Amino acid sequence: MEVKVLTKHYDKPEYRSLEGYKKYGGYEVLKKALGMKPEEIVAQVKEAGLRGRGGAGFPTGVKWGFLPNNGEPRYLVCNADEGEPGTFKDRMMMEKAPHQLIEGMLISAYAIQSKKSYIYIRGEYMEPYRIVEKAIQEAYDAGFLGKNILGSGFDHDMDVYRGAGAYICGEETALLSSLEGKKGQPKLKPPFPAVEGYLRKPTIVNNVETLAAVVTIVKDGPKEYRKYGTEKSPGTKIFSVSGNVLKPGNYEVPLGYPLKDLIYNLCGGLKPGRQLKAVIPGGSSAPVLTAEEAERATLDYECLAEMKSMLGSGAVIVIDDSNCMVDLLKVIMHFYHHESCGQCTPCREGTGWLDKIVGSIYKGEGRLQDIQLVEQVSKHMMGRTICALSDAAAMPAISFVQKFRSEFEFYVREGRSKVKEVIANA
C-alpha cells in the first residue's frame, strides 16, 4: 500500500494553485512555524531524522547545524536539478504542488534565518519552471514572500533559476557555481557550502522532496513523522519506478518498504512471461542488485548499504530477462563519460576508458581480460576525485561485471549477446 503523506492531495489539479493549496491547509504550517523559535524547528527536523532525498541521504538537520554564526547573510538553495537517470519525482512535485515546495522552503529559510533563496531547476524542465515561477508570484501577491511575512517580522525573497543541461549541476557545489553564472564544476570540500557556498556565503542546498518533507515534520511533529519508516530511515519517500514494470510511475511508500512489493504489487509486476533479472535501486549510480537480492531488499538507507548498493534518489529501474547487461552497461558508461566535467584525471580519463572498453565488448571486439580491466579501471576511479561522479560511474561498472560476469564472458567469447538469442528463440 502506498502511504501518501507528501502526495496526499496530488490527485487534485487545483492543488497546483495557491487557492487550491490553501483549501487543503496550505501555508497554515508556515503560520505555525513563524510562531516558533528558529532553533526549535531545526531541533524538530533533527529529531525527525529527515535525511536528504536527493541522493546522499545526509541528515538535513545536521547539515543545517553546520552554518557558522558569523553574522554573514545565509542562502537557501533548492536543488531541483533532478538528473540522476531513472528519477522523475521532483518534476512531479513541482508540477503538482509548487506551493508545498515554497512553503517548505519558507519554513526552512526561517529555521536557518535566511533572507534569500533560489530554486535551481534543470534547464529541460521548462514546464515545472513556468509553474514554479508563477507560484512564487502568487506567494508574493498573497504576502507569503517579501517583507514582514504574515506580520512576523521575517523577510524572505525567493527566485527561480534555470540551468542549461549538465548532470553534474546536481552536485551541490557545481550547482552553486552554475548559479553564479559559471560552468558547473564541483569544488573541493571542505569548505562545505554551509560555510562557504553561493558567492562564498553560508549556503544550504536541499533537494525538493527534502524541503517539502519539512512541512510535514513541522505540521505533525517529529514523533508523528517517525511513525513511518525505520529507526535510521524515518518517514516516507517517493520512488520513481521505471524500466520493465507494467505500471511505472512515482509511488510514495514508508522507508523500509519491501522492494518486491513495490515491483509486484504497486507497479503491477512484469510483462507476462518475463522474469526479473536485476534492479537498479537508486538511480544509475547505484550498484545493480541481482533478482535474488532484489527479492529480499527493503527500501531504506541501511538495507541497501548492507547490500553494497544505495537508496540514492529513489529511482528504481526494473530490469527483466529480455535485457542484455552488456548493452545496459554500455548505455550507462556512455552517460558518465558524457557528463564528466573534466576537472579530475581519474574521472575524465576513467569514464572515457570505461565507455571505450564496454563499447568494444558490445561491438564484439572485446577480449576476456577487458572484463577485468573494467574492474581495475573502476577501482582506480573511486575516492580520488573532487566529487562523487567518478565513483558513480565506477560503482555500476564493478557491480555489472561482477554480478553478471558469465554474460560478459559469453559476449566476449561469442561476440554477441546471450540474451538477444534466448529471447529470439523463445
Next chain:
Amino acid sequence: MFELSKEGVEFVKKEMQRYETKRSAIIPALYKVQEENGGWVSPECVTYLSQLMDLPEVWINEVLNFYTMFNKEPVGKYHVQVCCNVSCAMNGGRELADHLCKELNIKDGRHSEDGRYTLSRVECLGSCGTAPMMQVNDKYYENLTKESAVQILKELP
C-alpha cells in the same frame, strides 16, 4: 551582425539586475540570444553579448560550451531530442531515434534535408516512467510509439 530585439535587450538588462551578480545573467541571456538567433549561438552572438553585458567573452564562452542546451551550430526549426538513457533505451528510445531519422529524411543522423528538424540523442530528461519520450524545442512528448512520434512531428506547424 547579430543584435537582440529591443525586447530582448530589455530582458537581458533586467536579468542583470535580478541576481546578486550580473554574471548569473549569462545563462538566461544565452537562452534569449539562442531564441532570437534561430536556435543557436554563433561566435558573433558571444561578442555581441559580451559587449551588451560588459562581461569578458571567455566567461560567456565557458558557459556556452559547458551546457548541452546551447547549440553551437545551426539547428532546424524543430530540435528533436530523443532520450536514449537506461529506462528509455529499455523501452525503445534508441529504435525510436533511428525510426525518426528514416521517416524525417535525416540522412546524417543529425539534420533533415529540408532544415525542418535536427535530431539529438540525449541523456536522461527525467521522464523515465513515461518512456520512450522526446523533447521538441521546449516541450516534452511522452509515452511515444514510433507512429505517434512521427505524427506529432509531421503535424507541427
